[in-house]
Amino acid sequence: MICKRKASFSRFIDGVHVDPSRGEVQLLINAVGVSSHIASTLKPGTRVILMGPTGTGLPVPENATVTVAGSHSAVTSTVDGAAMWRAAGNRIVFIGHFRDAERARAVQRAIEILTDQAIWVLDEGPALKLRRQQDACFVHGLDEFLQSCAEMDAPFAEWVSSTDQLILSDHPESMEIFRTMLSGDLKPYLKPGFNAIAAVNSPMQCMMKEVCAQCLCRHVDSVTGEPSRYVFSCFNQHQPLFELDFKNLLARQGQNSVQEKLSNAWLDYLIEGRQTEPAMQDAVSAWAHEVTHEPVDQDNHPAP
Ligand code: FES
Numbered sequence: 001m002i003c004k005r006k007a008s009f010s011r012f013i014d015g016v017h018v019d020p021s022r023g024e025v026q027l028l029i030n031a032v033g034v035s036s037h038i039a040s041t042l043k044p045g046t047r048v049i050l051m052g053p054t055g056t057g058l059p060v061p062e063n064a065t066v067t068v069a070g071s072h073s074a075v076t077s078t079v080d081g082a083a084m085w086r087a088a089g090n091r092i093v094f095i096g097h098f099r100d101a102e103r104a105r106a107v108q109r110a111i112e113i114l115t116d117q118a119i120w121v122l123d124e125g126p127a128l129k130l131r132r133q134q135d136a137c138f139v140h141g142l143d144e145f146l147q148s149c150a151e152m153d154a155p156f157a158e159w160v161s162s163t164d165q166l167i168l169s170d171h172p173e174s175m176e177i178f179r180t181m182l183s184g185d186l187k188p189y190l191k192p193g194f195n196a197i198a199a200v201n202s203p204m205q206c207m208m209k210e211v212c213a214q215c216l217c218r219h220v221d222s223v224t225g226e227p228s229r230y231v232f233s234c235f236n237q238h239q240p241l242f243e244l245d246f247k248n249l250l251a252r253q254g255q256n257s258v259q260e261k262l263s264n265a266w267l268d269y270l271i272e273g274r275q276t277e278p279a280m281q282d283a284v285s286a287w288a289h290e291v292t293h294e295p296v297d298q299d300n301h302p303a304p
Pocket of ligand 1: 205208212
């Protein structure tokens with residue numbers, strides 16, 4: 001099996017840690033889509049070839065405040081970046097946007113270990129039970145949370161004026177809400193030199209930079225709102241927040257939706273068949289063998 005490091009919408013794998021002395025590479029695999037489903041069936045001893053990482057790493061300021069905001073993919077970014085941000089003397093704030101407390105609770109312990117402060121923004125109550133004095137929970141959704149931050153008297157609003165580097169990773173609609181508030185009501189409170197980037201979760205295919213163009217993302221002029229350029233997101237999935245065209249991103253994500261549903265349905269069918277039909281079991285074994293043992297040649301990589 002060949003694993004490619006992909007961007008969030010189809011992003012299922014992230015490098016977390018490398019220990020050359022032990023010959024170990026630690027990976028974080030998100031349960032999204034077919035690739036992660038296949039990865040969940042790997043057994044010890046299965047041959048895995050890693051390609052990448054492609055793209056560009058997360059920014060690492062020094063002695064600053066790094067705020068990571070968004071949903072599950074923001075957790076992944078935090079896992080990715082926390083050790084190097086800490087090593088560079090940064091303070092780490094996490095703003096987690098989840099539907100309810102149950103989903104937030106699933107990552108709460110990890111986030112507490114990795115960050116200096118966590119602010120939980122839930123779309124519906126009840127609130128998450130907090131375990132650290134500096135943490136906060138807001139249960140009225142992202143819009144109202146950001147509106148409350150603009151009033152600056154809420155105890156959880158301090159991130160607005162202390163953040164040097166914001167990293168957003170959420171659904172396009174939510175990232176657009178953030179951008180609107182940051183360029184409007186929250187703008188007067190932002191720190192000089194404030195920088196914001198967003199994880200562009202556009203579909204990806206080859207990850208080879210300027211080959212398939214699946215990852216194309218449109219940017220707009222932050223002043224006029226007019227299209228300014230197209231970029232290949234596999235060069236760098238973290239792009240300037242104020243230049244992104246989120247409507248275009250949403251459309252790009254939607255165009256692969258049917259194909260992804262079909263792939264998921266086909267894999268479910270194969271895996272269910274594996275449990276119930278001996279003939280299908282053989283077919284699945286042959287298919288799995290083919291995927292995991294296909295010889296790699298540089299000009300014709302097997303599909304991930
Ligand atoms: S994913 Fe193919 S060019 Fe970027």
